[in-house]
Amino acid sequence: MKKVLAIVLTVAMVLALTACGGGTGKASGGDVVKIGVYEPQSGDNGAGGKQEILGMQYANSVQPTVKIGGKEYKVELVYADNESSNDKAVSAASQLIGAGCSVILGSYGSGVSIAASDTFLEAGIPAIGVTCTNPQVTEGNSHYFRICFLDPFQGTVMANFAKATFGAKTAYCLGQLGNDYDQGLINYFKQAAEALGMKVTTEAFPEGNSDFTSYLTNAKNAGADVIFAPCSTSYAQLIIEQSATQGVSIPLLAGDTWDSNVILNAAAGKNLDIEVSTFYQEGANADFESSFKAWINGDSTNLANNGGNDTLAAVSVMGYDAYFTALAAMEKAGSIAAADIMKALPDTTYTGITGEIKFDATGDAERDSAVIKKVNTKDAAWEFVAVQGVN
Numbered sequence: 001m002k003k004v005l006a007i008v009l010t011v012a013m014v015l016a017l018t019a020c021g022g023g024t025g026k027a028s029g030g031d032v033v034k035i036g037v038y039e040p041q042s043g044d045n046g047a048g049g050k051q052e053i054l055g056m057q058y059a060n061s062v063q064p065t066v067k068i069g070g071k072e073y074k075v076e077l078v079y080a081d082n083e084s085s086n087d088k089a090v091s092a093a094s095q096l097i098g099a100g101c102s103v104i105l106g107s108y109g110s111g112v113s114i115a116a117s118d119t120f121l122e123a124g125i126p127a128i129g130v131t132c133t134n135p136q137v138t139e140g141n142s143h144y145f146r147i148c149f150l151d152p153f154q155g156t157v158m159a160n161f162a163k164a165t166f167g168a169k170t171a172y173c174l175g176q177l178g179n180d181y182d183q184g185l186i187n188y189f190k191q192a193a194e195a196l197g198m199k200v201t202t203e204a205f206p207e208g209n210s211d212f213t214s215y216l217t218n219a220k221n222a223g224a225d226v227i228f229a230p231c232s233t234s235y236a237q238l239i240i241e242q243s244a245t246q247g248v249s250i251p252l253l254a255g256d257t258w259d260s261n262v263i264l265n266a267a268a269g270k271n272l273d274i275e276v277s278t279f280y281q282e283g284a285n286a287d288f289e290s291s292f293k294a295w296i297n298g299d300s301t302n303l304a305n306n307g308g309n310d311t312l313a314a315v316s317v318m319g320y321d322a323y324f325t326a327l328a329a330m331e332k333a334g335s336i337a338a339a340d341i342m343k344a345l346p347d348t349t350y351t352g353i354t355g356e357i358k359f360d361a362t363g364d365a366e367r368d369s370a371v372i373k374k375v376n377t378k379d380a381a382w383e384f385v386a387v388q389g390v391n
Contacts, residue, residue, distance in 0.1 A: 043084025055319025110134030155188025261307030321352030
């Protein structure tokens with residue numbers, strides 16, 4: 001089946017290149033280079049995917065063209081909804097390949113990134129992950145890169161934080177069964193927590209679960225000092241609501257997926273302690289944020305895709321930086337051909353809003369710190385806690 005798929009994709013790629021000139025096309029405005037946006041716009045991670053896309057769209061509005069070899073190209077974003085589903089990954093990836101994209105951005109969600117990886121590889125198109133933190137995304141390949149930190153780092157950061165801030169001796173971890181992001185991050189948290197002398201209990205809930213009462217009861221019965229639940233926002237809001245209903249006073253910790261307006265809205269007015277690790281804290285760059293917020297507020301669709309207000313999620317800022325990293329790779333390559341961009345990416349650097357971006361030998365960004373922030377439940381806003389590394 002893999003050989004058959006490869007043949008089908010090769011034919012599709014040939015047709016696309018024939019139609020689009022190997023990644024370029026002619027529009028009324030002249031030459032066009034296409035960047036594929038491989039993100040969830042529906043499903044469990046749809047809210048996060050939409051916010052990540054907003055960053056790319058804002059970046060495209062800031063710089064809609066790129067000059068390469070003396071020629072200016074209009075940058076066109078091409079979208080494919082992977083629906084937060086590994087089963088939809090190949091189909092969504094194939095849409096972008098068929099459209100003649102030169103480079104891919106995404107996805108929010110490690111599982112769908114891993115599931116589409118071979119499809120991009122067989123088509124010879126490089127991909128730049130934005131916030132997909134599982135090591136398997138870039139492991140053992142030379143076509144997938146990413147600009148975020150990884151789960152071994154993030155899991156260790158949160159274990160250290162739990163120990164240092166709450167004096168945690170016992171941790172309860174909860175994630176979706178079979179979800180690469182959830183289970184991978186829980187595994188790394190568990191390893192780091194046990195190395196610090198903590199007792200760790202882990203449980204997994206099935207896809208589609210809506211009742212977390214028994215899991216929260218199990219956390220209390222285990223004597224947990226913290227609950228680490230790095231799941232999607234669709235489940236997170238249920239955990240938050242049911243924690244408040246049950247009077248759970250155990251701090252809720254999570255990874256970057258909880259950095260969302262969905263979490264702020266769910267936690268508003270509740271007596272809960274919620275703290276997450278993420279990539280950026282609002283307030284770090286006032287000029288950038290002011291312009292970005294004006295752009296969001298200027299369009300009702302943008303505002304709706306950002307959860308109904310102009311609070312900036314870190315994934316949006318990362319989406320912005322990913323777009324400009326892709327442009328930097330094209331400029332370094334001196335070409336918009338996918339093969340040339342792939343060759344240029346290992347040595348591409350870009351100083352973005354979230355810091356300097358450069359890649360190690362695996363294609364991962366060299367990141368050594370994470371932002372920890374907590375929910376101010378009274379104001380439904382994020383409060384900065386610390387910048388934390390693993391030492």
